[in-house]
Amino acid sequence: MNRDHTCGELRKSDAGKHVKLAGWVAKRRNLGSIVFIDLRDRYGITQITFDESHSDLVKDVRNEYVIEVEGTVSVKENPNPKLATGEIEVVAESCKVLSSAKTTPMIIADETDALEDLRLKYRYLDIRRNPIKDKLILRDKVTTIVRRVLHEDDFIEVETPILSKSTPEGARDYLVPSRLYKGRFYALPQSPQQYKQLLMIGGIDRYFQIARCFRDEDLRADRQPEFTQIDIEMSFADEEDIFAEVEKVMKAVFKETKGIEDLSFPRIKYVDAMDKYGSDKPDVRFGNEMCDVTSLFENSSFSVFANTIKDGGIIKALVFHNACDKLSRKKFDELTEFVKIYKAKAIAYLKYDKNEFSGSVNNALPENEKEALKDFLKLENGDVVMMIADKKAIAQVALGAVRKKVAEELGLIDKNKYAFAWITEFPMYEYSEEEGRYVSAHHPFTAPRDEDVDKLIDDKANCYSRAYDLVLNGYELLSGSVRIHNSEMQAKVFDALGLTKEQIKNKFGFFIEAFDYGAPPHCGVGIGIERLIMILSGTDNIKDVVAFPKTATAYDLMADAPSTVDQDQLDFLSLQIRKD
């Protein structure tokens, strides 16, 4: 046995005990004939003291050496309040080097100077640091809570295949060439969607899985190519049942990890979320909802507004209180550039202070329209109004992005707040410019709203579904839907998506067939674990909560993956790499 205690557990009450500790040398302080070593393991740090007669033992010991130490627990005269073990030290009698270490390329401490790419290359060193290690521990704690709560409610965990079948709708698949079937490919699952629905048909009425998912799409600060979902599906259930179950899980997680009990789960329809927040994942930790002020400017002499409306566009407005002094001309130049990212042409603003207007459109707008705006928005001194006149979709999204950015910069967001919202009744379809047709907004197994069944084929733009998201602090935490559970309806949706009978048979044949053998009504969700842990641990970087993450270009800097493979391997798979 290399140790009988961890480096995080000894306290004053252990004084006098003879102990054996093992760990990494986090810091060596040599004061001449006395040497202090901070010994670190997963559980914490304990100071080891080598007095005059023992200091030679660690003469050649350096940072990050792995050592085993025996000694006696002793109470310190000057305790170190920064350490949980700070009231004691271990006075060493022996020291055995279990492993030596080269000088590390980065400082291993809570505050490291290393940039992210270096930390990814030496991820095993980065994981020794508390900020990363603690998040891995939190992640384990959360999945443990989730499993317990779901098990209490009779859900069972079932594993579904990683080697799966490519699906045409949605994200690009990661493909795995088959050796036994020349020219054929497995696909890694984007989610266990079809398998879990088949489990429902198989009578496993309450299923969950901590499921790894893969999507070959470009990355973001909150998106990795492989990620983990808490995947849940339940039969004989609808929105109310699944919302209740998810809320129960979230309440348990927040109570047991953060001590937070007063969570609420308001519901917002998708169209309202877009209207008020310009996003289907609104950050509702703060207000500043957007308003539609189009009607005030229909006959405006300000041609920019009037022409936008004439061309079918709208004018969205957003108010920030007491912000006149905080938002400079320069800031609005910056915001003008910012909204161009979202294809908006410009952002107009009016400041109302000391009962007078000023700002970019102050001269362009006639007095009566400014007064009307003031009444409509109930403006008070100090208010700043921002407006975007554009096509509806652009004005909403661009001003919604401004809402979030300015709120952050003005400090309107309470970082200690956790604001959930269910976003409901998503569109059934969205138009894909790229493909020139309507595609599923969620996925093709999503049920339409009862009242929209007759719009499935003929009025796709106005057809809404029983899909929902749970949003937390502006992140999409989960997605789900009530599923279609009869083959006629399913066939109708495939038809609406423009899939031919042959495509349906090839891609979904087994799935469709299953629905002919008695499918229960069912619904479910997939909760993004990484985003949940990000929010719980207060980081905006998904890489912080993944043990071995990939870069923004989906590269593993540590393992150097993806990599080329031997010709033999290609030959086995009957694959040839094109040289162009």
Place this chain on the structure above:
RNA sequence: GGUGCGUUAGCGAAGUUGGUUAUCGUGCCUCCCUGUCACGGAGGAGAUCACGGGUUCGAGUCCCGUACGCACCGCCA
């Protein structure tokens, strides 16, 4: 696919209108030190300035390209 920013000792950064020995902090090595806990003190080593090309008498600095990293838009059923 697109936009922006970045790349200088092991690590993190500075480097002015282009100018001759590239600076600072930290880490590393050696020596001194019995109460430190970011120990302290003295000394030392350590750089093809990402790569390729160009402009120039002269490039870390200016220009073009490439690679890599980060963020964002598109994309992510």
